[in-house]
Amino acid sequence: MASRDNEEKRNLSLGGHVGFDSLPDQLVSKSVTQGFCFNILCVGETGIGKSTLMNTLFNTMFENEEASHYQNGVYLRPRTYDLQESNVHLKLTIVDTVGFGDQINKEDSYKPIVDYIDTQFENYLQEELKIKRSLFNYHDTRIHICLYFIAPTGHSLKSLDLVTMKKLDSKVNIIPIIAKADTISKSELHKFKIKIMSELVSNGVQIYQFPTDDEAVSEINASMNAHLPFAVVGSVEEVKVGNKTVRARQYPWGVVQVENESHCDFVKLREMLIRVNMEDLREQTHARHYELYRRCKLEEMGFKDTDPDSQPFSLQETYEAKRKEFLGDLQRKEEEMRQMFVNKVKETEAELKEKERELHEKFEQLKRMHQDEKRKVEEKRKELEDEMNAFNRRKVACETLSSQPLKKDKDKKK
Amino acid sequence: MSSSEVLAGEAEGNGGIMGQQKNLEGYVGFANLPNQVYRKSVKRGFEFTLMVVGESGLGKSTLINSLFLTDLYSPEYPGPSHRIKKTVQVEQSQVLIKEGGVHLLLTIVDTPGFGDAVDNSNCWQPVTDYIDNKFEDFLNSESRVNRRLMPDSRVHCCLYFIAPSGHGLKPLDIEFMKRLHEKVNVIPLIAKADTMTPEECQQFKKQIMKEIHEHKIKIYDFPETDNEEEMKMIRKIKDRLPLAVVGSNTIIEVNGKRVRGRQYPWGVAEVENGDHCDFTILRNMLIRTHMQDLKDVTNNVHYENYRSRKLAAVTYNGVDNNKNKGQLTKSPLAQMEEERREHVAKMKKMEQEMEQVFDMKVKEKIQKLQDSEVELQKRHEQMKKNLQAQYKELEEKRRQFEEEVNTWETHQRILEQQKLELNRTIDKGKKKKIF
Numbered sequence: 001m002a003s004r005d006n007e008e009k010r011n012l013s014l015g016g017h018v019g020f021d022s023l024p025d026q027l028v029s030k031s032v033t034q035g036f037c038f039n040i041l042c043v044g045e046t047g048i049g050k051s052t053l054m055n056t057l058f059n060t061m062f063e064n065e066e067a068s069h070y071q072n073g074v075y076l077r078p079r080t081y082d083l084q085e086s087n088v089h090l091k092l093t094i095v096d097t098v099g100f101g102d103q104i105n106k107e108d109s110y111k112p113i114v115d116y117i118d119t120q121f122e123n124y125l126q127e128e129l130k131i132k133r134s135l136f137n138y139h140d141t142r143i144h145i146c147l148y149f150i151a152p153t154g155h156s157l158k159s160l161d162l163v164t165m166k167k168l169d170s171k172v173n174i175i176p177i178i179a180k181a182d183t184i185s186k187s188e189l190h191k192f193k194i195k196i197m198s199e200l201v202s203n204g205v206q207i208y209q210f211p212t213d214d215e216a217v218s219e220i221n222a223s224m225n226a227h228l229p230f231a232v233v234g235s236v237e238e239v240k241v242g243n244k245t246v247r248a249r250q251y252p253w254g255v256v257q258v259e260n261e262s263h264c265d266f267v268k269l270r271e272m273l274i275r276v277n278m279e280d281l282r283e284q285t286h287a288r289h290y291e292l293y294r295r296c297k298l299e300e301m302g303f304k305d306t307d308p309d310s311q312p313f314s315l316q317e318t319y320e321a322k323r324k325e326f327l328g329d330l331q332r333k334e335e336e337m338r339q340m341f342v343n344k345v346k347e348t349e350a351e352l353k354e355k356e357r358e359l360h361e362k363f364e365q366l367k368r369m370h371q372d373e374k375r376k377v378e379e380k381r382k383e384l385e386d387e388m389n390a391f392n393r394r395k396v397a398c399e400t401l402s403s404q405p406l407k408k409d410k411d412k413k414k
Numbered sequence: 415m416s417s418s419e420v421l422a423g424e425a426e427g428n429g430g431i432m433g434q435q436k437n438l439e440g441y442v443g444f445a446n447l448p449n450q451v452y453r454k455s456v457k458r459g460f461e462f463t464l465m466v467v468g469e470s471g472l473g474k475s476t477l478i479n480s481l482f483l484t485d486l487y488s489p490e491y492p493g494p495s496h497r498i499k500k501t502v503q504v505e506q507s508q509v510l511i512k513e514g515g516v517h518l519l520l521t522i523v524d525t526p527g528f529g530d531a532v533d534n535s536n537c538w539q540p541v542t543d544y545i546d547n548k549f550e551d552f553l554n555s556e557s558r559v560n561r562r563l564m565p566d567s568r569v570h571c572c573l574y575f576i577a578p579s580g581h582g583l584k585p586l587d588i589e590f591m592k593r594l595h596e597k598v599n600v601i602p603l604i605a606k607a608d609t610m611t612p613e614e615c616q617q618f619k620k621q622i623m624k625e626i627h628e629h630k631i632k633i634y635d636f637p638e639t640d641n642e643e644e645m646k647m648i649r650k651i652k653d654r655l656p657l658a659v660v661g662s663n664t665i666i667e668v669n670g671k672r673v674r675g676r677q678y679p680w681g682v683a684e685v686e687n688g689d690h691c692d693f694t695i696l697r698n699m700l701i702r703t704h705m706q707d708l709k710d711v712t713n714n715v716h717y718e719n720y721r722s723r724k725l726a727a728v729t730y731n732g733v734d735n736n737k738n739k740g741q742l743t744k745s746p747l748a749q750m751e752e753e754r755r756e757h758v759a760k761m762k763k764m765e766q767e768m769e770q771v772f773d774m775k776v777k778e779k780i781q782k783l784q785d786s787e788v789e790l791q792k793r794h795e796q797m798k799k800n801l802q803a804q805y806k807e808l809e810e811k812r813r814q815f816e817e818e819v820n821t822w823e824t825h826q827r828i829l830e831q832q833k834l835e836l837n838r839t840i841d842k843g844k845k846k847k848i849f
Contacts, residue, residue, distance in 0.1 A: 009508040009519065010491075016483040019702035020462075021514030024455045026706035028448045033639075036447055059440035080433030085445040091433055131725045136714050216453055275443035279450035291561060298559045305559050326750050330757045337761060341768050348772075352779050359783065363790045370797050377804050384812050391819055398826060 035089035037140045038278060039120075041076075041172065042094065043113060043164065044149025045101035048179045053147075053234035054094055056247065056258060057270055058083065061236065062094065071099030074109050076116045078141075093141060101160060110164045117143050117171050121293040128294075142290060144281045145208070145273065146172045149179040150196065150229060154188045157199050165205045171289055173208035173281050175273070176200070181231030181264045182249060182256040189231055196229055210272055211280050224272050230265035233258055459517040461566050462705060463506075463548075465598065466522065467541065467590070468575025469529040470495035472605035477573075477661035478522060480674060480685055481697055484511060485663075486522060494526035502527040502537045504544040523569060534586055538593045545569050545597045549720040568717060571634070571700065571708045572598045575605040576656065580614050582621045591631045597716055599634040599708050601700070602626070607658035607691045608676060608683040615658050622656055636699075637707055651699060657692035660685055 042050040051064040062081065078095040095116065100109060120142045127138050148165055150157065168174055176196065178184070184192060200207060207228065210221035235258050239248040248257045258266050273281075302322065466474045475493025478486050486509055487493040497505075506523045523544070528537055548568045555564045572594060576587055591600055602622070607615060626633060633655075636648045662674045662685050674685040685693050700708075 009510050012484045012486065012509045012511055014483045014511055014513060018481070018483050018511070018513060019697065020460070020511075020518050020705065021516045022702050023460050023516055023518065023705060024452045026703065027455050028452050030706055030710065031451055032448055036444075038444070058436075058442050059438045060436045062436070081436045082433040083436055083438060083442075083444070085438060085442060088445045088447055090444050090447070093433070131722045133718070133722075136710075214453060214457060270443065275446045276450070278444060278447055279454055283454065294561075295559055303559050323750065326754070330754070333757075334761065334764075337765060341772070345772060348776055352776070352783070356783060359787055359790070363794065366794050370794070370801070373801055377801060377808065381808055384808060384815065388815055391815070391822075395822060 032087060032089075034136070035091060037091045037093075038282070039078075039093040039095065039141060039143050039145075041097070041113070041117070041143045041146040042149065043097045043100060043146060043168075044179060045151060046099065048149045048151060049234050050096060050147075050149060050179075052236065053149075053177075053179070053232060055236045056234040056266065057274070058092070064096075067096075067098045069102045071102055073103065074099045074112045076112055091139070095143065106160050109160065110167045113164070114167055114171065117168070118293065121171075121290055122297075124290065125294055125297060142285055143172050144278075144285045146174045148174055148176045150176055152178055152180050152183050152192075152231075154184050154192050156192075156195050162199065162203050162205070165200070165207075166203060169206040170292065173284055173289070174205075175208050175269075176229035177265075177269065178229050178231040180233065182233045182251075184231070193227075193229060193231070208281070208284070210277055217276055220276065221272075224268055227265060227268055230269045230272075232266045232269055233264040234266070456516055459519065461519045461521070462709065463521040463523060463567060463569050463571075465524070465541075465545075465569045465572040466494075466575070467525050467528055467572060468605060469577060470498075470526075472575040472577060473659075473661050474524065474573075474575055474605070476663055477603075477605075477659055477693075479663055480661040480693065481701070482511065482520065484509070486520075494524040494528075497526040498530075499527035501531075502540045504540050521567065529586055537586075538590045541590075542593055542597060545594070546720065549717055550724075552717065553721055553724065566709075566713075568712055569598050570705075570712045572600050574600055574602045576602055576622065578604055578606050578609050578618070578658075580610055580618050582618075583625045588625065588629050588631070591626070591633070592629060595632045596719065599711055599716070600631075601634050601696075602656040603696065604656055604658035606660065608660045610658070619654070619656060619658065634708070634711070636704065651695055654692055654695065657696045659693045659696055660691040661693070 040054070042054065044050050046067050046069055051062065055061055060081075060083070062079065075098050076095050077098050078093055080091060080093045083090045083092055097113060100113075103109065124138070124140065124142055127133055127135060146168060148161070148168075150161060165174060165176070178189070178192065178196075181189065210225050212218040212222050212225075233249065233256055235247050235249045235256075237247065237249070238245045239250050239255050239257075241248065241255055241257060246257050246259060248255045257263050261267050302325070464478075466478060468474055472495075475487035475495065478493075486507070491507060494505075497503075503526050504523060505526065506521050508519060508521045511518050511520060525541055528541075531537065545568075552564065552566065552568055555561065574587070574591060574594075576583065587602075591602065594600055604610075604615070604618065604622075610618060636651065639645060639648075660676065660683055662676050664674070664677070665672050666675045666677050666682055667673075668675065668682050668684065673682075673687075675682040676685075684690050688694055
């Protein structure tokens with residue numbers, strides 16, 4: 001069975017309208033029927049305006065209890081909403097970081113965030129690796145964008161910001177934004193933005209760049225890249241300005257209008273995030289960040305693409321090799337345990353033998369002592385016997401002696 | 415598993431997790447998302463692999479050229495019927511075509527020699543092998559650690575050409591479709607439809623569909639849509655299955671119009687005339703409306719079937735398949751993970767048991783030692799006691815002896831005394847007598 005694989009691809013011209021120019025429409029109509037999914041992670045200190053900004057961006061009141069400053073640690077709170085605009089269904093998940101920046105020791109603050117992102121990747125990977133899987137049906141919870149809220153100090157980034165963003169930049173698309181931008185004046189803001197960007201660059205933090213490879217949007221994306229980080233103001237209250245009612249914040253000295261581009265960059269953020277680059281954010285998450293996670297995870301588990309001879313593995317070979325290795329590993333562990341036991345037994349046997357020997361020695365010693373004592377007793381007995389014998393002899397001698405004189409007397413008297 | 419079942423799942427939308435319904439109070443802008451998707455897809459370009467199968471001379475090459483309005487098959491690149499082979503070959507040719515800014519990489523796979531031999535047993539084997547190989551390639555590239563752009567060379571659609579005998583399906587037709595309907599989207603076509611009258615064609619179609627149902631062959635099915643109009647059209651198409659087509663490479667003038675057609679002495683059979691044949695329906699369905707769906711069904715149904723069968727074989731290598739039937743959702747890795755956990759539990763148990771036996775034995779030994787110690791101690795005590803008793807006895811004897819000695823000595827002394835006294839008295843007497 002041959003197949004002409006090295007044939008060149010011919011460029012042919014068409015003699016009329018075939019109709020495959022409807023392919024993008026077919027694709028789009030499919031995805032509209034399926035619905036879209038978008039997941040936003042908001043990282044920022046308590047009270048910095050995350051919830052308000054989300055409400056403002058999506059023109060709706062997502063319910064949020066205000067968080068307290070006394071959380072023990074950072075925890076993530078995801079909430080999913082079904083939104084619809086004309087015929088487009090969007091399943092939006094907003095993940096809030098509760099308690100971020102509130103603890104005295106913030107060394108581990110980034111960990112729950114990284115763990116959450118990794119868990120979503122892991123879930124997707126597990127689904128992808130299943131034998132019977134349904135990826136087209138899968139609710140994608142991977143984070144497509146991380147909005148990092150920078151406090152409007154006007155000076156520079158906090159070390160917590162740098163540390164956190166550095167830990168996140170290889171896992172998620174980051175767009176840094178300056179929150180509560182209505183507390184900074186224009187000139188301060190300009191300096192602040194420059195300082196932030198230079199700090200990010202000098203610390204090697206990779207933030208999301210709006211793509212400039214598509215001619216339709218490259219110009220606007222390029223110009224927006226220059227306005228990062230976006231200085232935003234959020235508000236759900238409406239104020240009457242002139243003869244219009246706009247969303248704004250009312251101060252004694254004036255009204256800060258959210259959608260006024262000379263007041264803040266809210267419109268730019270909305271444009272970039274939602275209207276122009278939403279699909280690119282999803283694509284980058286899948287094609288770059290997820291692939292990186294997947295690659296690291298598989299390498300960790302010992303998978304390789306080629307064997308030492310540079311022959312590519314087929315999936316079957318890979319799994320079989322892995323399985324053999326795995327079974328060998330289990331076998332080895334079993335052996336090890338048995339060996340350990342054998343050693344233990346030997347050791348203990350030696351110990352006990354030692355004890356036995358000691359016991360015997362002790363009793364040998366006692367026996368010897370006993371023998372000694374016995375001998376002594378024997379000696380003493382002998383002594384006594386000798387004495388008794390000696391005495392008896394004496395007695396006998398004496399008696400023999402004493403009986404004679406009495407006989408003489410008797411004889412005399414007669 | 416028809417594609418309509420697949421889409422029923424899709425319509426449920428994103429895995430079934432219901433979020434809160436929220437109404438927006440103003441224009442947000444994500445309605446622009448479809449446009450973003452559109453742009454990106456145009457930039458990426460499209461691919462499509464079409465397989466054509468049928469005996470020689472059924473007009474396959476002509477039909478392809480007519481469908482795509484281009485000389486895919488030409489004297490330099492002859493069609494399958496002109497490439498006579500001894501055995502069935504599976505060959506592909508790729509062309510790049512552009513229309514309205516959309517780039518399509520079209521791969522046409524044909525099977526010269528199919529059905530042409532005297533003995534056609536297993537002539538479908540090279541075809542199924544080819545399809546499986548493409549699935550295998552995709553599976554391997556999808557499973558690599560370093561994944562790059564994965565070219566999709568899987569077969570998205572198979573046009574099967576039925577000879578216009580007018581009677582019914584041949585055994586080869588049935589056998590082939592049965593072998594392939596679960597690997598690829600099969601669209602059966604009646605070739606050279608201009609050899610039958612409309613009534614004959616109608617009859618033929620009925621017969622074919624009857625036989626297809628009898629043999630439970632699953633040909634490509636159109637997905638359900640919510641759109642009423644679309645559904646109406648789909649129902650009309652379904653009534654005319656299988657599509658009877660005519661192809662032509664020549665353009666003829668009919669009533670002032672230039673059309674593709676076949677010139678006969680009795681008239682012109684127009685390719686694009688809906689009354690003459692179903693070519694337009696085929697083209698619209700295959701290219702203009704359902705090309706994407708054909709790709710999706712290949713990806714979500716046929717490929718997934720292949721993949722799960724392949725992976726199940728790898729995972730449960732040597733393990734009894736029956737007890738694992740309900741566990742096919744696990745990946746081989748998860749399976750290994752579970753085996754590892756089981757093994758750890760088993761080892762723990764084994765360790766515990768060994769520990770128990772060990773402890774017991776040690777206890778026994780120690781007990782024996784202790785007993786022996788106690789025994790020895792007792793004996794030693796006993797001996798000591800004996801000795802002490804002997805000592806005591808000796809002491810007593812000595813005491814008695816000494817007492818005896820003392821008594822005797824005292825007695826002796828008294829005797830002595832007495833003797834002395836007696837002697838003194840005698841001496842005294844003696845002395846007296848002398849006087």
